[in-house]
Amino acid sequence: MKEMKRTDELAKLEKLGVNILNQLKELQNPQINIPLRSLSNTYFDEKDQVLKIGEKTQERTYLNLSNTKKFMQTLLLASACKDLIKSGKTTSIRDLFYMTKHTIGKSHENTFEDQSESDPIIEDLEVTIDSLRENLHLFASTRGAMVGNATIVDSGDTINLGTMGSGGWGVPSIVEEDTIEFKKIDANFILVVEKDAMWRRLNEDKFWKKHNCILMHGQGMAPRGVRRLLWRLNKELNIPVYIFVDNDPWGFYIYSVYKQGSINLAYENKRMAVPAAKFLGLSSYDQDKFNIPSNANIKLTKTDLGRCKEILNYSWFQKKSWQKEIKHMMDRGVKLELEALSKKGLEFTSETYLPEKINNKDWLD
């Protein structure tokens, strides 16, 4: 792996420590101000079209019984991340939990009992020093793969994504500049497919070769590595992004996580959300447009309908086109999976549906 020199992150972590030291020297009760990660402190920025975190913060002070343990945990994890960065190694957040879990002195008190204690502290740390966990050398579970007209360098290895066979390159969790370099990217657009099965079909049909594009999937819910890589490809190289998901509220939400970002980790969206992304399909209007037989339909369940109502109220789904789309699906009372297109033949998606949608700019923004 290329030598990782995260001087920015090291400086930020050091600043955190020095601040506390100074407070101690002045005999103050040491405290850290942590931006609030709650829903109440999350808003949709209309201008940037991204979910963002607001101005509210919480104080975490040492001399406060309900804060003391968390205060210790925050510094413990900050210190462990500093060591990680210095060692040039990366690891998982589960591993970090194990590495920092220990019994304190001669007490029976553990620093952490459970990973559910350390994970939120990592998020606190990210938001406090304004960084991503990937920059703190922490990786998430990986999902998703990529092929296409592109050559990248991953940890020093040059990889031609046009010769990756049926398997493709597994998108890692850490895709920052010092790990993944874009060597030669020759793609008119990036197509992100919700499901790996459809990705595999399109890869087999060499869709990316015919249409000079990059083909990615995230195996369901958008994984961090895929989101961040998409962000970089769009931001740094200005490549258009199309999202291709099931016609159901879950598919719509996956699209919105790629585009506007996730609600839970709103502070990360400025480095992960791709507002330029377009929703290519499936739209519930596609059934008539493309004559998809009605026995491909699946009835919307109560849970589906409940979820429809929820996303209908999200600020980032307030555009007329989206309100119309969601209500149309609810009125029809049915959903359509990507696989429904196969009723028109195995090659229909790659030969007809996708090219027509893209050529006609038949997407939702």
Add this chain to the structure above:
Amino acid sequence: MKEMKRTDELAKLEKLGVNILNQLKELQNPQINIPLRSLSNTYFDEKDQVLKIGEKTQERTYLNLSNTKKFMQTLLLASACKDLIKSGKTTSIRDLFYMTKHTIGKSHENTFEDQSESDPIIEDLEVTIDSLRENLHLFASTRGAMVGNATIVDSGDTINLGTMGSGGWGVPSIVEEDTIEFKKIDANFILVVEKDAMWRRLNEDKFWKKHNCILMHGQGMAPRGVRRLLWRLNKELNIPVYIFVDNDPWGFYIYSVYKQGSINLAYENKRMAVPAAKFLGLSSYDQDKFNIPSNANIKLTKTDLGRCKEILNYSWFQKKSWQKEIKHMMDRGVKLELEALSKKGLEFTSETYLPEKINNKDWLD
């Protein structure tokens, strides 16, 4: 993709059809004999050390109200698979469900209502014509990745698994000879890791380079593609296989699926199980051997203990060494995850634990 000529599978499917035709010509009630896939028809073959399917069969006849629909479905799917093979295309079992789902004539009767109807019929078909779904051009959801001292050809693309960066090559579901060729494999052994996080750590430490091996993971429960590829690498090239899983009953069972095969799909094990595979760890004896701090321990839950009792009774866990291993874990009342090793330092697994275990042949068979 290399031209796929599955003459064997085509001949088998054709024979199935011709048989039925002949029965019809002789005015017989057409029937198919399908080997029973139930647990009662599954046994552990001590000699081959593999879970196998027995001799019992069920008759599926056309003129039998409770059989007629399934009879139709079996032939419908057989015919669709024949078309798939002839077209040289592959697709998912969900796609096949959509492709074959239609309303019959002017009735309101659908060939299938739900994928839960078509999936078991695919399994019936596999076992009846003695084939794997992958040979019928059907793929499963993919999981798992691979790096190492090996060059393979995937669908015509030559891939050097030694230059795959941090992401690795995504192991596809279909890894049969006409899709994946072994071009140059120079590996002393294959290490299969249960979790992708540990795989990524070992890949970052270039464990496979130092120890001249192949590094795979299956992201939890053993995926079909990884199992089949492992089988081929072991069978065709005689490469030893080591399995590295959590010290808990779920990890032990994942190991046994790689080694003896799965219970549910016993008929497939002769093409997927790798009896030569060794259990490298984590063993509950490793804690003392390697001085792993006890605060890495997690208490076994009631569910864990129940699962321990179940696997204690499986025929393929009857070896003294395994009975001792499982009982020792139960007596200790705790489990250990792979990440527990990180308490000894981030590089402990790649620098100390794995090399020592392998050098000392400290494994279970």
